[in-house]
Amino acid sequence: MPTLIAKNLCKSFGGHHVLQNVNFELSAPGIVALIGPNGAGKTTLLNILTGFLSPDAGHCALEHQEITHLPPHKIVQLGAARTFQDLRLIRQVSVLENVLLARPHQRGESLIYALLRFGVAKQEKRNRQVVMELLRFVGLQKMSRNLGSELSYGQQKLLSLACCLATEAKVLLLDEPVAGVNPNLGSKILELMLQLRNEGKLIVFIEHDIQAVRQIADCVMVMDAGKIITQGTPTEILSQSKIMEVYLD
Amino acid sequence: MEYLFHILILSSIYTILSVSLSLVAGHIGILSVAHAGFYGIGAYTSALLTIHLGCPFLLGVLLGMMITAVVSLFISIPSLRLHEDYFVIATFGFQIILFSIFNNWIDLTRGPLGIFGIPQPSILGWKIGSDIDFLIVTVIWTACTCGIVYRLVTSPYGRVLRGIREDEVFTQAMGKNTLWFKVSALALSAGLASSAGSLYAHYITYIDPSSFTVMESILIISMVIIGGADSLWGPIIGAVILVTLPELLRFIGIKSAMAANLRQMFYGLLLVIMMIVKPSGLLGRYRFK
Numbered sequence: 001m002p003t004l005i006a007k008n009l010c011k012s013f014g015g016h017h018v019l020q021n022v023n024f025e026l027s028a029p030g031i032v033a034l035i036g037p038n039g040a041g042k043t044t045l046l047n048i049l050t051g052f053l054s055p056d057a058g059h060c061a062l063e064h065q066e067i068t069h070l071p072p073h074k075i076v077q078l079g080a081a082r083t084f085q086d087l088r089l090i091r092q093v094s095v096l097e098n099v100l101l102a103r104p105h106q107r108g109e110s111l112i113y114a115l116l117r118f119g120v121a122k123q124e125k126r127n128r129q130v131v132m133e134l135l136r137f138v139g140l141q142k143m144s145r146n147l148g149s150e151l152s153y154g155q156q157k158l159l160s161l162a163c164c165l166a167t168e169a170k171v172l173l174l175d176e177p178v179a180g181v182n183p184n185l186g187s188k189i190l191e192l193m194l195q196l197r198n199e200g201k202l203i204v205f206i207e208h209d210i211q212a213v214r215q216i217a218d219c220v221m222v223m224d225a226g227k228i229i230t231q232g233t234p235t236e237i238l239s240q241s242k243i244m245e246v247y248l249d
Numbered sequence: 250m251e252y253l254f255h256i257l258i259l260s261s262i263y264t265i266l267s268v269s270l271s272l273v274a275g276h277i278g279i280l281s282v283a284h285a286g287f288y289g290i291g292a293y294t295s296a297l298l299t300i301h302l303g304c305p306f307l308l309g310v311l312l313g314m315m316i317t318a319v320v321s322l323f324i325s326i327p328s329l330r331l332h333e334d335y336f337v338i339a340t341f342g343f344q345i346i347l348f349s350i351f352n353n354w355i356d357l358t359r360g361p362l363g364i365f366g367i368p369q370p371s372i373l374g375w376k377i378g379s380d381i382d383f384l385i386v387t388v389i390w391t392a393c394t395c396g397i398v399y400r401l402v403t404s405p406y407g408r409v410l411r412g413i414r415e416d417e418v419f420t421q422a423m424g425k426n427t428l429w430f431k432v433s434a435l436a437l438s439a440g441l442a443s444s445a446g447s448l449y450a451h452y453i454t455y456i457d458p459s460s461f462t463v464m465e466s467i468l469i470i471s472m473v474i475i476g477g478a479d480s481l482w483g484p485i486i487g488a489v490i491l492v493t494l495p496e497l498l499r500f501i502g503i504k505s506a507m508a509a510n511l512r513q514m515f516y517g518l519l520l521v522i523m524m525i526v527k528p529s530g531l532l533g534r535y536r537f538k
Binding site for chain 2: 092093102114120124
């Protein structure tokens, strides 16, 4: 049973066709790499799948639930969370608070419960434990009290991954998770992605680093000019010298 | 002594206004210029209900808060989807509309003539007749307002508000319905401002539209900015400073007409100095974008 489905997705901006009839069916667990040249439509596709953009035509579904025109928060609640290429975080608050923000079903987020505090402290304590576990998982437990701005770029990428995980989403859509990160942290992020795949998650990630794609992807989808032009295993796709030359060099 | 009580009562009423505005301005980072309008709705609702229907004071206050919260939805639901700058302009327009209603709906508000003879309140048989009684009521009410805002901003609800302030897209991506949080916070903020209006109407026993102009909104915003928008004590300090310091002008023998103009200049000068010296306000950390 496919976890994430896109059917005939189309999107254009001012007459420029950014996505043209994009189709795919992806099942969890798995790691899918989305590659292609700049302007191919990869991030637009991610924005549509996560509700930050609406498609002009076509639809998408998450575990058989239509998500095409749902707002971003609904899609996260249904089980698909994302990170951003430009690393969106709240840098003025602590690492712990960043991840706590992402926890779902928080009683204290209701106006009435926030005022009356029935059961809020207990749930908050439990959430803090879960968040500390997640920070331990990504290796940031010692920095839980640091401000987001005090982390290095690579650590911020780890933090954004922890935030994504805190939503309890089954599908993770990661926009360039290792771009600009030093090799050690990059390897760590890739290891974590493999571990998450083994825990049953579906990970779709945009990446320009072919080594990273080769290392962890189960499937590679190549996009160009708003279309998925080919897909297959990394060995099949990355051995095609034409693709390597045209789209990735 | 009466004069001192009067200043303390006004400081308390303005503290309610500034603390309630800080909930949206300081913690979400959206500036509403319609706060005086919400303040006015509370004052008119409470006054009219008490005069025409003999409504008890507390019921009048609560109904005023509810009506104001509902009215705030007319501005928040359509305009909170806009970019922050456009939201400020939309609230400015809304403030003008509310002022026009206070000024021109003669049958209801008596327009510029205002409503006089608003009865002094009584709570559960306690007639609040003297200034000291009124001071006790306003201080308790102010403490409750501060308590409500403090509980909200230190809860997970407040965490989402700060998330929206710092990065709304990230907060949405973490599964939060940011529009709902903004709408609900503005409704609560408007409701609290309305309660300050009710207190003002029953204290002064006379209201007219001139108390609820856009200049009043700017005064409240100044209190929040000067004190520090994202702290609890900041808006309190801001309100006390802007209510009490201009009163000093009275003691240096300036004519009252000139003192009124000087007061406006004083507010402006204070704002300019703060923006240069400490843009985040006396006790705040957040700077408006």
